[in-house]
Amino acid sequence: MKVIIAIAVLAVISVIALFTMSSNSVLTINPEVKTVGVTTPVTVKISNPHGVRRIGAYIEQGGARLSLTEVKTPAHRFFWRRHQAPQTLTFDAGKNKAPNLKEGDARIVVEADADDLAGHTDTTSLAVKVILAPPRVAPDDAQHYINQGGMELAVMTPGGSWSEAGVKVGQYTFRSFPLPGRPGQRFAMFAYPWDLADNLTPLVFARNLAGAEATAQFWFRLFPKKFRTRDFPIDDALISKLVNQIDPGGTLAPGPDMLSRFLKINGEMRRKNNQQLADLRFKTEEKILWNGPFLHWGKEESLFADVRNYMYQGKKVDQQVHLGFDLSDTANAPVHVANDGRVVWAADLGIYGNCVVVDHGYALQSIYGHMNRIDVKVGDMVKKNQSLGVAGATGLAGGVHVHFSMQIDGVQVNPREWWDEHWIHDRILSKLDPTLASAPKAESPVTSQPRAKAHGRRRK
Numbered sequence: 066m067k068v069i070i071a072i073a074v075l076a077v078i079s080v081i082a083l084f085t086m087s088s089n090s091v092l093t094i095n096p097e098v099k100t101v102g103v104t105t106p107v108t109v110k111i112s113n114p115h116g117v118r119r120i121g122a123y124i125e126q127g128g129a130r131l132s133l134t135e136v137k138t139p140a141h142r143f144f145w146r147r148h149q150a151p152q153t154l155t156f157d158a159g160k161n162k163a164p165n166l167k168e169g170d171a172r173i174v175v176e177a178d179a180d181d182l183a184g185h186t187d188t189t190s191l192a193v194k195v196i197l198a199p200p201r202v203a204p205d206d207a208q209h210y211i212n213q214g215g216m217e218l219a220v221m222t223p224g225g226s227w228s229e230a231g232v233k234v235g236q237y238t239f240r241s242f243p244l245p246g247r248p249g250q251r252f253a254m255f256a257y258p259w260d261l262a263d264n265l266t267p268l269v270f271a272r273n274l275a276g277a278e279a280t281a282q283f284w285f286r287l288f289p290k291k292f293r294t295r296d297f298p299i300d301d302a303l304i305s306k307l308v309n310q311i312d313p314g315g316t317l318a319p320g321p322d323m324l325s326r327f328l329k330i331n332g333e334m335r336r337k338n339n340q341q342l343a344d345l346r347f348k349t350e351e352k353i354l355w356n357g358p359f360l361h362w363g364k365e366e367s368l369f370a371d372v373r374n375y376m377y378q379g380k381k382v383d384q385q386v387h388l389g390f391d392l393s394d395t396a397n398a399p400v401h402v403a404n405d406g407r408v409v410w411a412a413d414l415g416i417y418g419n420c421v422v423v424d425h426g427y428a429l430q431s432i433y434g435h436m437n438r439i440d441v442k443v444g445d446m447v448k449k450n451q452s453l454g455v456a457g458a459t460g461l462a463g464g465v466h467v468h469f470s471m472q473i474d475g476v477q478v479n480p481r482e483w484w485d486e487h488w489i490h491d492r493i494l495s496k497l498d499p500t501l502a503s504a505p506k507a508e509s510p511v512t513s514q515p516r517a518k519a520h521g522r523r524r525k
């Protein structure tokens with residue numbers, strides 16, 4: 066009898082021990098989901114040292130619980146495992162999976178049962194908005210003549226359920242802003258970026274918060290451009306001068322071999338610096354700060370999107386694309402800002418040396434590199450022709466020159482268009498204010514084409 070009692074007590078203690086040693090699951094929905102549409106992926110991470118034997122995902126709305134997915138695995142109740150790795154599960158929370166879902170508030174719930182004797186159920190949940198109405202977008206009916214590597218402006222009218230609208234060209238997207246004086250309409254200045262094939266169709270788009278997208282075509286004609294390829298000879302003297310200028314301490318591009326240090330600066334650092342420039346697009350004002358054509362000074366030594374083959378001891382060791390104009394005849398001369406705007410960068414920027422970036426409004430910005438001295442600071446309002454500082458050869462510059470470039474919404478474009486008063490009138494201002502387009506020839510191909518051809522000739 067005593068033995069039986071002892072065994073029973075032991076069994077009870079064991080079960081209690083098994084229960085108390087059972088564990089809980091930690092569930093995390095990441096990335097965060099705020100809206101659910103027709104189809105919306107949700108990813109949840111589940112951590113439990115014993116693993117889980119069931120995961121259930123639901124969406125709750127108006128007191129009803131709709132099942133989205135359930136994953137079950139064979140249970141380990143007594144001989145459970147330990148040190149199980151966390152797992153992730155991605156499921157669709159959209160109307161495709163839950164056909165009764167309606168527009169409005171809802172809650173995503175995910176449950177997990179621990180894979181041990183106690184099998185604790187743990188839950189995470191998230192409030193979401195269900196958005197099922199699709200976005201719509203209508204394009205303008207203007208003509209858009211676009212130079213490859215250059216810019217244009219399109220007006221669009223988004224409708225339906227939308228939160229974001231603009232222009233898409235290939236993988237690039239360009240934001241839109243409210244069109245002054247015309248409620249309901251928006252406009253986007255956009256590039257046909259230099260690195261895209263010449264057979265893509267730019268589109269206006271509108272997206273809703275749930276990620277559904279509407280697009281529409283507008284009238285356009287692209288003028289393809291041939292970008293120059295040039296050999297750029299580098300020798301040991303130039304390499305060590307440039308490397309020591311940018312990275313004297315050897316911290317950014319370390320190593321005993323000067324050529325590989327140079328290649329690291331010319332490749333990795335160039336990409337990083339171009340990304341830093343692109344990220345300045347959010348530092349913009351929603352109004353036109355510029356006035357008239359942009360200033361064009363200096364002698365053109367190197368053109369926008371020149372392809373440079375870096376030649377070392379007769380061999381090609383690197384190829385990079387030069388995004389901007391190198392303007393010389395500027396030794397110790399003031400660097401004049403090309404138009405009115407606000408300074409959004411005034412500091413060292415790697416290969417660009419001492420660099421100033423000026424915002425001209427609506428995500429249009431101009432860039433001035435390799436300066437010897439900067440005389441402005443971030444936040445300063447500057448007037449066309451005002452001096453930003455003194456030209457120099459800082460950064461990746463063999464001699465004194467100003468590296469000048471422009472960007473729209475973070476994509477660098479050929480600044481030549483902004484030196485041309487007629488282009489500005491025809492392609493930008495007349496679309497912002499149709500009363501300026503009253504002269505019909507401004508929109509005709511007869512006046513636009515010869516100018517575009519002239520650009521092509523100068524590039525050869």
Ligand SMILES: [Zn+2]
Pocket residue numbers: 367387389390391467468469
């Ligand atoms: Zn340059």
